[in-house]
Amino acid sequence: MRPIDLNLIRTFVTLYESGSVTLAAHKLNVTQPSVSYSLSRLRELFDDPLFSRTRDGMAPTFCATQLYASFRHALTQIEHTIGDHQHFDPRHSQRRFRLALTDLGETTLLPVILQRIQTLAPYVELEVVPLEIEKINAWFDNKSVDAVVCSRDIMTPSLGKRVILEERYVCLLNAQHPRIEKTLDMNTFTHEHHIVVSPSSGHGLAEDVLKKHDISRKVSVVVPHFSALPRILENSELLTILPEQIARIFTREAALQICELPFDVPNVEVALYWPRHADDSSAQEWFRQTLIEAIAPEHDTQGPSGEI
Template sequence: MKNADLNLLVHFDALMTTRSVSRAAAQMGISQPAMSAALSRLRRMFNDPLFVREGGAWLPTVRAQELGQSFRPLLDRWRSESQPKDEFDPRTAHRVLSLYASDYLQFAVMPKFIAELAKAAPGLSIRIFPAKLFHGLSMVETNHVELVVGHFPHPVPSLRARFLFEERSVCIVRTGHPCLKQNWGLDTFLAYPHADLAAHTRNFSQQIDDALAAMNRTRKIGTTLASYLACPFVVGASDLIATLPFSVANAFQKISRTTLLEVPLALPMFNVSLYWHERHQDDRAHAWVRQLIGSMFSPTEIN
């Protein structure tokens, strides 16, 4: 790499974290043409395209991933050493942090957290990004958001996590559903169409289908919803059956006119954690917010 410009390392890192020329430019405070020019120089320097467009997104090549792993320790050390060493004071700090969560987890986490945040750090605020199908940890990997609350069975190594809580699943049916006159069990559970939840990553619904597949059974999907909180009301007005986290089913039982039933399947507990990227590990404001969220939950089931 004759006459290599080390400034390009920062450009490369921005491209790796955002997977977007325009977002990388915004992150660095430069124009998009300037970032495009930097990418062209990086491609010539390493004789590799580094990023290729696939399905509307820019994905790193194998060579780019290798370079990212090699450069990451250097970049992390530089950020750590160059950060101001002043103590963080939540009473005087001003900052907006971005967080990604489904409507269920906004319901389960945000009310108490926002109240505590307003008292302890009035200058800090949280911007919530709603969940989209098949998104999740990629939002924090690509620096679209700084924090993610969710259930992810297989997080990538570049992310940190803090366990928040776990809760059980329950079935709900409308009060007066014909299944309530039958013996409740797996056969009755499968005799009626289901409301499936495709919100966020579909990890919650997938565990139901995986448990059924292990018994060579399937359920009929009558409708697919993107909202946990809408589900009780859809079920309350139909003959659909749904499986939900207990906290949601219990909170909306009366006003949705639904009845709770045990799930006739051996489902694992639904674990919820807070996730962030390694790049934010030593950020004092970030760490304080993570600690505040974590302190509100004990490692017990919500029931």
Template sequence: MAELRNIDLNLLVIFQHLLEDRNISAVARRLNLSQPAVSNALRRLRSVLGDELFVRTTHGMQPTPHAERLGGPVGEALALLSHTLDARHDFRAEESPRRFRIAMSDVGEIYFMPRLIEHCARHAPGVRMDSLHLSGADLRREMDAGRIDLAIGAFEGLGSGVMQRMLFRQGYATLFRRGHPTAHEGMSLKAFRAERHLVVSHAAPHGQVNQSLEKAGVALDAHFSVPHFSAVPHIVSATDLLATVPQKLADSVAAHFELGLLAPPLRVPALQTNLYWHRRFHRDSGNQWLRAITVDIFADAP
């Protein structure tokens, strides 16, 4: 193992960005460095650590197994150091230029991001937020490394180091365009099955709605599908398809896209949406602020 005194901290910062971007030019732009400077830093790291670390492929600079193993600990160490240095002063939302990274699904972006952005515009004009689509082992690794400030949704297997709080529970609603010739509130299951449907195929953790549709006799492979929720209101507003989606998404898009809502004539388990953050940042004042505004804006009353 290389002695710590032989490693320049700046080299580890470049290593971390290479893990994220897999592209020397992108890292150079991100850090306001020249490409030769980033390439030289990579050469120095290779020499110190005794490994290629990144190999050029048609898909960019791919990390070696050794670089993958280093990624988590290095990211965690850099994040801890950054938060420690920032902790000299309490977080002041109205003055802070901090950028937060929040993991959420596409349906989460539609529901959460507009109101979070509006809150920042009013109360924290310098704060910025990035949303990311991560789940499973990828989300766990990024949270362990300190690269994700918050996750909002229904995630499992994040490990003992991640804390959580319930925001709300919700059911589902079926969207249809206003003027649809046959869709209406109170329609029977038989009539519902006879309609054409739009199915969200990659709906995790909302896959339970697809299971409920199948149990009710709606053959999913006989209908249209899209991989994500973001396209649903656009398609439903221009067709006679029905789409069964989370209630809060339906409420958010119905008026804007001139859509009607009906309670689907089938049983779908309620979906619970939680807030997740890493235990290491439980007392970080910026993270506390972000959690507090998310709860204040979105959480159901106790």
């Protein structure tokens, strides 16, 4: 098989992500005919049209969609390897970082993270990956994710860890709940119906406390994301447990109220995790430090490797 020009792979990935020959040429700093010529070579190589012109841009074929996942991963690996052996200049870098967050993290943390990155590194790309706790070690092993922010304690020696903030859990419910006003006792808590966010979201400490103390309640529905809660709670008499920071955001979006839980739940530590093999990368170090400065600037008295 003939060797494949890596520039063709970069052109393919850029065209797939931009959906436009014009935009791809601009991002690659080449002419449009150059992109079209590369696309012709790729079509010949894979014996597939790969993209078709539509009113909304260049639509990928099934073959192109299959190729993209492998090509994007390979290209990211190459870029990371090169970047790890070069001085990282955030002002000019076009590197893409991948960060795993819960939907709660997307709501509360992502805005300040983006603001910080765009201020320091206007050309850097950030891809947010929905957090799946059981996949974290595999993600780091294959270098498909650069960092994770979550509240679950991940006990893996190969990972670096830095606690970046603390949260506490509260109960959130309809502001006009017919049986609850400002306080919530244990009897009411256990007899009311609840909506629960799946433990795979990364927030399960309150659920662990309930099991430990054998506190049972009536669960009516389980949802995978926190973002579903405001409208459901506003239009029902359900209760839910969630971190206070997101609860306060939800009270500004819907007619909801916060009540203290009728049992003790320890404060939860939200931590940044990263693979230790990335400790010697200037790009990775910059990314971790930027996340810390964005999320918890008042606590940034040590480097990102300050806690193990």
